[in-house]
Amino acid sequence: MAVVALKGGSGKTTVATHLALAAHLRGAPVLVADVDPQHSAHDLLDARSEPGPDCVKTTGAKLLAAQFAAGGLQKDLLVIDTAAGAVEDLGEAIVLADLVVMVVRPTLLDIAGLARTLSIVRRLGKPSTVVVNQAPVAREGAEAPVVRRALRALEYMQAPVAPAIVRARTIYQVALERGRSVEEMTDKAAAREVAALWEFVEARLAEASAAAARPA
Ligand SMILES: Nc1ncnc2c1ncn2[C@@H]1O[C@H](COP(=O)(O)OP(=O)(O)OP(=O)(O)O)[C@@H](O)[C@H]1O
Ligand SMILES: [Mg+2]
Numbered sequence: 680m681a682v683v684a685l686k687g688g689s690g691k692t693t694v695a696t697h698l699a700l701a702a703h704l705r706g707a708p709v710l711v712a713d714v715d716p717q718h719s720a721h722d723l724l725d726a727r728s729e730p731g732p733d734c735v736k737t738t739g740a741k742l743l744a745a746q747f748a749a750g751g752l753q754k755d756l757l758v759i760d761t762a763a764g765a766v767e768d769l770g771e772a773i774v775l776a777d778l779v780v781m782v783v784r785p786t787l788l789d790i791a792g793l794a795r796t797l798s799i800v801r802r803l804g805k806p807s808t809v810v811v812n813q814a815p816v817a818r819e820g821a822e823a824p825v826v827r828r829a830l831r832a833l834e835y836m837q838a839p840v841a842p843a844i845v846r847a848r849t850i851y852q853v854a855l856e857r858g859r860s861v862e863e864m865t866d867k868a869a870a871r872e873v874a875a876l877w878e879f880v881e882a883r884l885a886e887a888s889a890a891a892a893r894p895a
Contacts, residue, residue: 681759681776681779683772683780683796684783684792690813691782694812695711695760696720708754708755709733709755712735713760715760716762723858727858729859733754743775780810781838785829790829793838797809809840811833813845814845815846816846842879
């Protein structure tokens with residue numbers, strides 16, 4: 680799975696580490712390949728005191744080696760965290776992935792950035808999903824106007840939006856400071872949204888991997 684967005688700060692690392700931890704917490708052996716020269720995913724997972732996903736610092740050009748290594752280490756899942764703006768690395772990650780996870784905040788600039796990412800993903804013909812991150816919490820079930828507008832724009836772009844929306848919650852930052860998932864913290868609302876996102880992504884990944892394994 681490649682977690683991508685051309686726009687910086689949308690939440691790639693937060694989503695990538697949470698999906699990797701979700702798989703780990705459910706018993707799957709996971710390798711995270713951190714392609715971002717800032718190595719944020721590596722630093723966050725390194726702060727973890729409990730057993731967790733393995734993480735390697737690498738580059739787009741060396742991703743194929745990381746994918747072989749994941750197979751050799753009997754990993755069920757490889758999660759690639761990419762850097763913003765790095766179009767070449769992005770291309771390498773997308774080519775290798777069975778599923779591309781794009782992350783957007785519900786803002787005009789993020790959605791404009793997504794249009795470019797989406798066109799690359801479509802050109803490469805990869806199954807993909809769009810995760811809306813840092814959305815304000817819905818009040819009494821009603822989405823904030825910014826989220827409604829963003830969802831309308833995404834629908835207009837025919838973007839495959841994940842039904843599980845990730846909300847802006849400080850607990851994501853607090854948990855990751857210790858290399859933990861919000862699923863390991865006491866905030867049940869955050870834990871529920873990550874569990875719902877994992878359930879959706881896992882099903883998409885299973886479909887995409889089965890399709891990738893079928894002869895053309
Ligand atoms: N759902 C969320 N709730 C609260 N804070 C969040 C959430 N998602 C991300 N953040 C915060 O927003 C900032 C950017 O997130 P993150 O580092 O995951 O983005 P990124 O896309 O990986 O950034 P970069 O482009 O620099 O790699 C971080 O400070 C992170 O803690
Ligand atoms: Mg990042």
